Amino acid sequence: xxxxxxxxxxxxxxxxxxxxDWREWLKRxxxxxxxxxxxxxxxxxxxxxxxxxxxxxxxxxxxAIVAIAALGMTLIIISGGIDLSVGSNVALCSVIVAMLLKxxxxxxxxxxxxxxxxxxxxxxxxxxxxxLGLSPFIVTLGLMGALRGLxxxxxxxxxxxxxxxxxATWLARLLHLNYMIPPGVILMFVxxxxxxxxxxxxxxxxxxFAIGSNEQTARLCGVNVGRxxxxxYVVATGMVGIASLLHFSYLNAMGDPxxxxxxxxxxxxxxxxxxxxxxxxxxxxxxxxxGAFMMSAVxxxxxxxxxxxxxxxxxxxxxxxxAATLDRLRHRRTP
Numbered sequence: 585x586x587x588x589x590x591x592x593x594x595x596x597x598x599x600x601x602x603x604x605d606w607r608e609w610l611k612r613x614x615x616x617x618x619x620x621x622x623x624x625x626x627x628x629x630x631x632x633x634x635x636x637x638x639x640x641x642x643x644x645x646x647x648a649i650v651a652i653a654a655l656g657m658t659l660i661i662i663s664g665g666i667d668l669s670v671g672s673n674v675a676l677c678s679v680i681v682a683m684l685l686k687x688x689x690x691x692x693x694x695x696x697x698x699x700x701x702x703x704x705x706x707x708x709x710x711x712x713x714x715x716l717g718l719s720p721f722i723v724t725l726g727l728m729g730a731l732r733g734l735x736x737x738x739x740x741x742x743x744x745x746x747x748x749x750x751x752a753t754w755l756a757r758l759l760h761l762n763y764m765i766p767p768g769v770i771l772m773f774v775x776x777x778x779x780x781x782x783x784x785x786x787x788x789x790x791x792x793f794a795i796g797s798n799e800q801t802a803r804l805c806g807v808n809v810g811r812x813x814x815x816x817y818v819v820a821t822g823m824v825g826i827a828s829l830l831h832f833s834y835l836n837a838m839g840d841p842x843x844x845x846x847x848x849x850x851x852x853x854x855x856x857x858x859x860x861x862x863x864x865x866x867x868x869x870x871x872x873x874x875g876a877f878m879m880s881a882v883x884x885x886x887x888x889x890x891x892x893x894x895x896x897x898x899x900x901x902x903x904x905x906x907a908a909t910l911d912r913l914r915h916r917r918t919p
Contacts, residue, residue: 614859615857615858615859615870615871615874615875615878616874618857618874618875618878619874619875619877619878619881622878622881622882622885623881625885626881626884626885626888626889629885629889630885630888630889633888633889634884634885634888638761639884639888641761641763641764641766642761642884643877643880643881643884644765644766644769645759645761645766645768645769645830645834646834646880646883646884647769647772647876647877647880648759648766648768648769648771648772648830649674649759649768649827649830649831649834649847650827650847650850650851650854650876650879650880651772651776651854651872651873651876651877652771652772652775652823652826652827652830653670653674653823653824653827653847653851654851654854654855654858654872654873654875654876655775655776655779655823655869655872656819656820656821656822656823656824657670657820657851657852657854657855657872658779658783658855658858658860658867658868658869658872659779659783659792659816659819659820660720660816660817660820661796661852661855661856661860661861661862661864661867662783662792662793662796662860662864662865662866662867663792663795663796663812663813663816663864664795664796664799664863664864664865665713665720665813665816665817665864666720666721666724666852666862667709667720667724667817667820667821667848668721668724668725668727668728668848669705669709669724669725669727669728669731669848670824670844670847670848670851671728671732671844671845671846671847671848672727672728672729672730672731672732672735672844673701673702673705673727673731673821673824673825673828674824674827674828674831674843674844674847675731675732675735675828675839675840675841675842675843675844675845676701676705676731676732676734676735676738676828676841677698677699677701677702677824677825677828677829678698678828678829678831678832678835678839678840678843678844679735679738679739679744679839679840679841680694680697680698680701680738680839681694681695681697681698681746681755681828681829681832681839682694682744682745682746682832682837682838682839683738683739683744683839684697684698685746685747685750685755685837686744686745686746686747688747691750691753691754691755691756694755695755695829698825698828698829698832699822699825699826699828699829700825701825701828702821702822702823702824702825702826702828703818703821703822703825705727705731705821705824706817706818706819706820706821706822706824707814707817707818708727709723709724709727709817709821710813710814710815710816710817710818711814713813713814713817714809714810714811714813714814715810728848732841735839735841736841736842738841739839739840739841741841743838743839743840743841744838744839744840744841745837745838746837746838746839750837751836751837754767755829755832755833755837756832756833756836756837757833758771758829758830758833759830759833759834760833768829768830768833771826771830772873775823775826776869776870776873779823779869780868780869780870783868783869788812788815791807791812792812792816793865794807795807795809795812795813795864796861796863796864796865796866797864797865798865831843831844846897846900849900849901849904850876850879850880850883850900851876852904853875853879853900853903853904853907854872854875854876854878854879855867855871855872855875856875856904856907856908857871857874857875857878857879857903857907858870858871858872858873858874858875858876859871860872862908879900879903882896882899882900882903883896883900886899
């Protein structure tokens with residue numbers, strides 16, 4: 585058979601292929617374009633407050649906390665789950681870190697204690713979801729209140745201050761604004777590369793997508809769904825534990841049980857804005873990082889313009905609704 589005998593695509597097929605390519609590229613670049621749009625808008629509206637170097641470092645610092653937690657949330661949402669307890673978990677882990685430092689334990693021990701707390705919470709969520717078959721929404725909604733209450737109880741309804749010497753440790757300086765690029769920001773990019781590699785090149789990553797696309801089919805194909813889901817929540821809350829270390833540093837070395845309230849909304853919004861589908865089966869680490877930058881830019885820009893917190897909360901809620909709506913419309917148009 586010669587090349588001339590090979591059926592050539594029709595004009596309609598070529599147009600459809602080009603349209604598909606454009607939709608795919610728009611889907612991939614959408615989060616970055618959204619961040620660029622928000623950044624430009626606030627740069628025009630309030631250039632002196634938004635574009636100065638100190639505020640840009642604050643933007644990086646704020647993004648690092650949201651983005652690291654969003655790395656784990658990306659796994660959860662791709663698999664078709666959800667975690668509403670992120671903010672409470674961060675508060676609890678940071679209180680644990682402060683309490684361990686208050687006992688004059690080394691910073692390394694305190695950091696491991698905070699991460700271990702996150703891992704334990706993840707094991708609990710995963711066990712309830714896989715062992716009892718409970719909905720992730722219900723489990724994490726209940727834990728959102730329970731973990732917040734536990735943090736307040738351990739802190740005796742007050743802020744836990746680490747001893748003064750703790751402020752000189754690496755743990756308290758992860759997000760120190762004296763650095764041009766704080767170590768916690770570098771950690772964010774390193775973890776993002778690692779997690780992107782895990783999702784793209786490992787069997788675990790393929791299983792995460794398979795479960796989110798069709799859990800029953802994944803089970804029939806030999807995927808151990810229960811074990812994979814448990815591992816997903818453990819890895820995800822381990823990321824929350826790391827984010828809590830940055831949160832502890834951001835609070836100037838103290839554990840506040842009332843802090844990080846509503847953080848889960850910013851994290852979920854970052855992942856959904858980044859292209860992950862709440863129906864499962866879709867999502868990228870790059871998109872989640874871009875979404876985290878966009879959410880931080882919105883919060884930072886609103887603060888630069890002097891808007892009160894309630895305005896930022898309204899904007900965050902609207903962004904989540906808009907992102908979910910766009911996701912639904914995109915799936916309706918997909919043949």
